[in-house]
Amino acid sequence: MTETRLRVYDDTRALFHLPPDVIYLDGNSLGALPLGVAERVVHVIKSEWGDELIRAWNTAGWYVQPRRVGGRIARLIGAEVGSVMMGDTLSLKVYQALAAALDMNPGRKVVLSDTGNFPTDLYMAEGLIATLGRGHRLQLAAPEDVEAHLSDEIAVLYLTEVDYRTGRRHDMADLTAKAHGLGIVTVWDLAHSAGALPVDLSGVGADFAAGCTYKYLNAGPGAPAFLYVAPRHADRARAALSGWMGHAKPFAFDLGYAPAGGVERMRVGTPPVLAMAALEASLDIWDRVDLREVRARSLALGDLLIAEVERRCPSLKLVTPRAHDQRGSQVSFAFAGGYAAMQALIARGVIGDFRAPDIMRFGITPLYIGEAEIIRAAESIEEVISGEVWRLPEYQVVNAVT
Amino acid sequence: MTETRLRVYDDTRALFHLPPDVIYLDGNSLGALPLGVAERVVHVIKSEWGDELIRAWNTAGWYVQPRRVGGRIARLIGAEVGSVMMGDTLSLKVYQALAAALDMNPGRKVVLSDTGNFPTDLYMAEGLIATLGRGHRLQLAAPEDVEAHLSDEIAVLYLTEVDYRTGRRHDMADLTAKAHGLGIVTVWDLAHSAGALPVDLSGVGADFAAGCTYKYLNAGPGAPAFLYVAPRHADRARAALSGWMGHAKPFAFDLGYAPAGGVERMRVGTPPVLAMAALEASLDIWDRVDLREVRARSLALGDLLIAEVERRCPSLKLVTPRAHDQRGSQVSFAFAGGYAAMQALIARGVIGDFRAPDIMRFGITPLYIGEAEIIRAAESIEEVISGEVWRLPEYQVVNAVT
Numbered sequence: 001m002t003e004t005r006l007r008v009y010d011d012t013r014a015l016f017h018l019p020p021d022v023i024y025l026d027g028n029s030l031g032a033l034p035l036g037v038a039e040r041v042v043h044v045i046k047s048e049w050g051d052e053l054i055r056a057w058n059t060a061g062w063y064v065q066p067r068r069v070g071g072r073i074a075r076l077i078g079a080e081v082g083s084v085m086m087g088d089t090l091s092l093k094v095y096q097a098l099a100a101a102l103d104m105n106p107g108r109k110v111v112l113s114d115t116g117n118f119p120t121d122l123y124m125a126e127g128l129i130a131t132l133g134r135g136h137r138l139q140l141a142a143p144e145d146v147e148a149h150l151s152d153e154i155a156v157l158y159l160t161e162v163d164y165r166t167g168r169r170h171d172m173a174d175l176t177a178k179a180h181g182l183g184i185v186t187v188w189d190l191a192h193s194a195g196a197l198p199v200d201l202s203g204v205g206a207d208f209a210a211g212c213t214y215k216y217l218n219a220g221p222g223a224p225a226f227l228y229v230a231p232r233h234a235d236r237a238r239a240a241l242s243g244w245m246g247h248a249k250p251f252a253f254d255l256g257y258a259p260a261g262g263v264e265r266m267r268v269g270t271p272p273v274l275a276m277a278a279l280e281a282s283l284d285i286w287d288r289v290d291l292r293e294v295r296a297r298s299l300a301l302g303d304l305l306i307a308e309v310e311r312r313c314p315s316l317k318l319v320t321p322r323a324h325d326q327r328g329s330q331v332s333f334a335f336a337g338g339y340a341a342m343q344a345l346i347a348r349g350v351i352g353d354f355r356a357p358d359i360m361r362f363g364i365t366p367l368y369i370g371e372a373e374i375i376r377a378a379e380s381i382e383e384v385i386s387g388e389v390w391r392l393p394e395y396q397v398v399n400a401v402t
Numbered sequence: 403m404t405e406t407r408l409r410v411y412d413d414t415r416a417l418f419h420l421p422p423d424v425i426y427l428d429g430n431s432l433g434a435l436p437l438g439v440a441e442r443v444v445h446v447i448k449s450e451w452g453d454e455l456i457r458a459w460n461t462a463g464w465y466v467q468p469r470r471v472g473g474r475i476a477r478l479i480g481a482e483v484g485s486v487m488m489g490d491t492l493s494l495k496v497y498q499a500l501a502a503a504l505d506m507n508p509g510r511k512v513v514l515s516d517t518g519n520f521p522t523d524l525y526m527a528e529g530l531i532a533t534l535g536r537g538h539r540l541q542l543a544a545p546e547d548v549e550a551h552l553s554d555e556i557a558v559l560y561l562t563e564v565d566y567r568t569g570r571r572h573d574m575a576d577l578t579a580k581a582h583g584l585g586i587v588t589v590w591d592l593a594h595s596a597g598a599l600p601v602d603l604s605g606v607g608a609d610f611a612a613g614c615t616y617k618y619l620n621a622g623p624g625a626p627a628f629l630y631v632a633p634r635h636a637d638r639a640r641a642a643l644s645g646w647m648g649h650a651k652p653f654a655f656d657l658g659y660a661p662a663g664g665v666e667r668m669r670v671g672t673p674p675v676l677a678m679a680a681l682e683a684s685l686d687i688w689d690r691v692d693l694r695e696v697r698a699r700s701l702a703l704g705d706l707l708i709a710e711v712e713r714r715c716p717s718l719k720l721v722t723p724r725a726h727d728q729r730g731s732q733v734s735f736a737f738a739g740g741y742a743a744m745q746a747l748i749a750r751g752v753i754g755d756f757r758a759p760d761i762m763r764f765g766i767t768p769l770y771i772g773e774a775e776i777i778r779a780a781e782s783i784e785e786v787i788s789g790e791v792w793r794l795p796e797y798q799v800v801n802a803v804t
Contacts, residue, residue, distance in 0.1 A: 017452045026456045033452040041447065041676065042440050049622055050419045050435040054428045054753060062623055088490060089671025091645035099533065115657060120646035120671060123659040127644035131501065131533050140657060165655075214672065220451055221464055221675035242529035243493035244522035253567075253758050255517060255542060257525040269491025269522060270616065273623035274443065275677050351456060356655050 006288040008297050009370050015285055016218075016368040023373045023380075025352045028192060028330045028363030031218030031282075040281035041274055049273075065280075066224075066245075066271045067264065072283045073226045076217075076291065077190060077209065078200035080231050085263045086279075087271055090225040092241065093210035094158075094189055095124045096266055097227060099240035101156040101185040101208055102128075102136065104233070108155035109136045112184075116143040116163035121189055125158060128240075143168055147178060154184045161199075162192035162328030165355045167320040169197075169328050173204040180205065191215060194226075196298065196329035198291045201228055208233075216329065216365060217286065219279035227266050234262040243268035285367065297366035298329040301374050305331045305362060308378030313385045319359065330363045341381075341390035350380040408690045410699050411772050417687055418620075418770040425775045425782075427754045430594060430732045430765030433620030433684075442683035443676055451675075467682075468626075468647075468673045469666065474685045475628045478619075478693065479592060479611065480602035482633050487665045488681075489673055492627040494643065495612035496560075496591055497526045498668055499629060501642035503558040503587040503610055504530075504538065506635070510557035511538045514586075518545040518565035523591055527560060530642075545570055549580060556586045563601075564594035564730030567757045569722040571599075571730050575606040582607065593617060596628075598700065598731035600693040603630055610635075618731065618767060619688065621681035629668050636664040645670035687769065699768035700731040703776050707733045707764060710780030715787045721761065732765045743783075743792030752782040 006012050017033045018024055024032055048060040057063045070084035077084070087093075098111065111125055122138065129136045141149045143163060150157070157179045162169045176186050188209040193199050195216030201209055209228040213219040229237050239259050244250050245267035248258040259265035302320070309316055309331075316333035335341060335358060342354040352362040362377070384390055408414050419435045420426055426434055450462040459465045472486035479486070489495075500513065513527055524540065531538040543551045545565060552559070559581045564571045578588050590611040595601050597618030603611055611630040615621040631639050641661050646652050647669035650660040661667035704722075711718055711733075718735035737743060737760060744756040754764040764779070786792055 017448070019453050019455075022455070024455055030451070030456045030459075032455065033447065038444050038447045041443055045435065045440045045443065045622065045680070046419070049432070051421050053421075053424070053426055053434065054432045054755065055748070056623070057432075088494070089645070091647075091671035092490070092494065092643065095643065118646075119649070119655050119657065122657055123644045123646055123649060126659045127642050128533075130640070131530075131642050133534065133536060212672070220447065221458070222672045222677070224674075225671075238532070240529050240533050241494065241497065242525045243491070244520075244525055245493075247521070247525060251758070253521050255521065255524055257528045269493035269627075270614070270624045272626075272674055272677050274680060275624070275674050278447070278676060346457070353456065356653070 003288055005290060006285065008289055008293045008366050012285060012289065012367040013370065018368060022349045022351060023377050025350065025362040025369065025377055027365030028215050029353055030214055030221060031216060031365065032368050034218050034282045034285055036284060037220065037278045037281040041277050044274060044277040062271070062273050065273060065276050066267060069276055069279060069283070070226060072287060073194070076199070076286060077194055077228065078198070078202050079228050080202050083231055083234065083263055084226050084228050085266045086224050086226050086276060087267055088225055090189070090191060090210055090212040091120045091124050093225040093227040094121050094187065095128055096239065096241055097187045097208035097210050098125055098156060098158060099128055100229070100237040101187050102132070103238045104185050105155040105183070108153060110154045111136060111138045111156045111158050112141065112146065112149055112154045113138060113158045114141050114143045114146050116166065116168065117160050118164045118189065118191060121158065121160060143170070146170070147175060150178055150182055150184065152182050154182065156185050156187055158187045160189035160191060162196065164192060165359045165361065166332050167328045167330040169326050176204045176206055192328050192330070195286065197295045206230060213279050217279070218282045220275065223275050223279050224272050227263065229263045229266060237265070239265040241268045245269060245271070289367070294366050298364045299324050301364045301366060301369065301371065302327065302329070302331050304371060305364070305374050305378060308375060309333065309381055312378055312382035315385060316360070329365070330361055332359050332361045334358045335360055337390040341384050344384045344389040345380055348380050348384070350377050405690055407692060408687065410691055410695045410768050414687060414691065414769040415772065420770060424751045424753060425779050427752065427764040427771065427779055429767030430617050431755055432616055432623060433618060433767065434770050436620050436684045436687055438686060439622065439680045439683040443679050446676060446679040464673070464675050467675060467678050468669060471678055471682060471685070472628060474689060475596070478601070478688060479596055479613070479630065480600070480604050481630050482604050485633055485636065485665055486628050486630050487668045488626050488628050488678060489669055490627055492591070492593060492612055492614040493522045493526050495627040495629040496523050496589065497530055498641065498643055499589045499610035499612050500527055500558060500560060501530055502631070502639040503589050504534070505640045506587050507557040507585070510555060512556045513538060513540045513558050513560050514543065514548065514551055514556045515540060515560045516543050516545045516548050518568065518570065519562050520566050520591065520593060523560065523562060545572070548572070549577065552580055552584055552586065554584050556584065558587050558589055560589045562591035562593060564598065566594060567761045567763065568734050569730045569732040571728050574608070578606045578608055594730050594732070597688065599697045608632060615681050619681070620684040622677065625677050625681050626674050629665065631665045631668060639667070641667040643670045647671060647673070691769070696768050700766045701726050703766045703768060703771065703773065704729065704731070704733050706773060706776050707766070707780060710777060711735065711783055714780055714784035717787060718762070731767070732763055734761050734763045736760045737762055739792040743786050746786045746791040747782055750782050750786070752779045
């Protein structure tokens with residue numbers, strides 16, 4: 001934090017564009033627009049691409065952008081200097097992490113995950129296991145049973161810290177320690193953690209982790225992902241997606257692959273410069289806030305939303321753990337009419353989202369959401385539920401993207 | 403082409419931003435900036451992301467953007483409707499293509515490529531072969547010997563049509579036909595073809611193809627790649643990178659993977675919406691030009707550059723084939739002092755690039771390069787070479803990115 005610290009909400013709310021008629025509780029899916037993003041991207045387009053052209057790879061620092069930006073993400077997830085690389089998408093980054101992790105435990109065949117993991121993580125694992133063709137299998141436990149399934153037959157523990165539907169949070173330090181005690185390598189998906197709560201990858205001794213930047217980090221639709229490799233593994237980890245940008249000498253144009261040192265080898269192809277410029281603008285805010293303050297505000301706002309909704313709408317059943325240390329930065333309720341109810345809420349400008357089969361999901365993003373918004377949201381929820389608006393047939397059912 | 407056709411250069415030159423002191427002959431590495439890009443991206447940032455927020459996945463068509471844009475690329479590469487999907491990077495798209503192609507020929511173990519293929523294609527193949535662990539091997543022939551190496555032991559023929567260094571062009575129709583006659587599946591990299599010359603994937607009966615959009619297609623640094631899967635294969639091709647966006651029902655959030663129909667299964671994670679918006683703006687030009695006219699201009703400009711340089715600088719040895727049907731849209735010369743000479747040229751505003759060990763490379767992009775620029779470039783080349791400016795020690799050697 002090189003500049004003055006920003007107070008969460010009090011200073012940061014004014015740094016976001018939000019439509020006046022909207023209460024936005026879906027920043028856990030797509031974060032709101034920080035004010036400086038458009039100007040930053042235009043600068044990169046006009047002054048760097050337009051004027052510098054190919055020279056900008058050097059003059060504007062495009063080539064080192066994935067590492068430079070990774071360094072700024074590192075602070076938010078408790079990662080060591082030089083251990084985070086940006087690029088591609090979270091699906092691809094968990095694939096790289098899982099491939100490298102399996103390679104470190106060649107004698108074991110089980111990937112342990114849970115039914116609360118985001119489906120793309122499971123699908124990518126399925127694809128990798130099929131490609132490997134070496135008899136691996138993906139074992140899914142219920143989230144609360146993961147610990148009981150740890151054994152010395154497990155090669156990799158492959159989890160998302162915070163459940164995308166319920167907001168339940170795993171104890172990353174405890175599970176990592178127990179996994180290591182059994183010789184298991186860990187891969188943590190931080191999609192709903194980065195920017196939502198303090199993460200301490202170095203402190204918990206994580207092996208691999210990955211996350212996206214378009215949720216709490218507010219970098220825009222399809223913003224690039226990050227990959228963390230513990231420094232103790234980084235020079236040995238196999239880069240299954242061995243692209244030229246991860247080569248030891250990318251501009252020698254050798255015919256044979258040789259991995260770069262450290263996490264640099266996890267680069268694949270040409271980095272998404274424009275998208276990453278948007279992320280850089282968003283990080284200008286993140287650089288100046290204290291994640292502990294974000295977390296304290298998030299928990300208080302979550303408690304408020306829970307209390308207000310439970311008081312007003314007894315038919316909505318809380319599925320997010322009440323205990324602070326067991327939840328992320330969202331509050332979810334199960335409700336049989338949740339699909340239509342959420343459409344009715346969105347039509348009223350209260351934007352949360354729905355996750356099958358019956359979860360109404362509300363993201364808490366304290367940089368731009370405060371108590372007043374939470375109370376107004378709860379009022380709208382009550383209006384929709386008690387008015388049985390969710391039963392009306394005319395609400396068209398259209399799904400949103402996570 | 404729904405609007406009036408644009409004449410190449412005469413109408414299109416004014417649609418690009420180029421710095422006044424620059425002659426840009428590196429559009430085969432990073433295309434120049436089309437004028438409407440910044441405005442389009444700002445619209446997506448402010449009006450779609452900023453105002454619509456998560457709703458823009460539906461209201462602004464973000465979810466279908468990879469397919470919609472793929473449909474516009476299809477016209478440029480002679481692909482069937484619905485056969486092209488956008489996303490990720492070229493490295494990842496050739497990986498997907500090669501994985502699917504190998505899967506179609508499980509009894510064969512050899513991937514045949516050539517020493518003129520771009521290294522990342524070879525590196526990704528190495529990584530895939532290691533992950534497969536089934537005894538595949540990558541065999542590299544000299545470009546002129548590829549045909550002689552075709553046999554019924556080859557599983558996949560894996561080539562880039564136009565050599566990134568020399569500009570030599572393979573005969574895609576002939577090689578594809580001969581490969582098919584031997585039961586070989588083909589994967590074509592169109593990095594230096596798309597937007598450079600007419601491509602007829604459907605006509606040649608290609609199986610898989612991929613390409614990037616930041617070169618001739620002018621979509622900006624790190625712009626997304628495209629993947630073509632022949633319709634006859636698309637419902638059977640295995641998606642090795644099986645992400646949720648390629649799932650048959652991505653919003654059912656099933657725990658198990660089931661591929662979507664057709665090329666949709668080759669989607670992986672969340673698409674890069676901002677970067678693809680830049681591509682859409684660039685395609686507004688491409689939609690309105692005739693690739694045959696682009697090609698005719700490119701060949702004439704290439705002939706002019708060859709004649710001018712050979713007349714002025716006999717020490718530069720042409721490595722690009724003279725025959726029109728054997729070259730792409732660049733002209734390359736071998737020159738022992740090429741590295742420093744190119745730096746001296748760039749310092750004078752004539753921007754080409756250098757590829758190890760001794761290749762000076764000049765891209766021909768007729769949308770914004772005409773005869774006058776070619777002649778001025780040749781004059782500068784003569785000045786640098788004859789003045790032995792390339793021998794001066796003070797030129798710092800800094801490499802550019804392909």
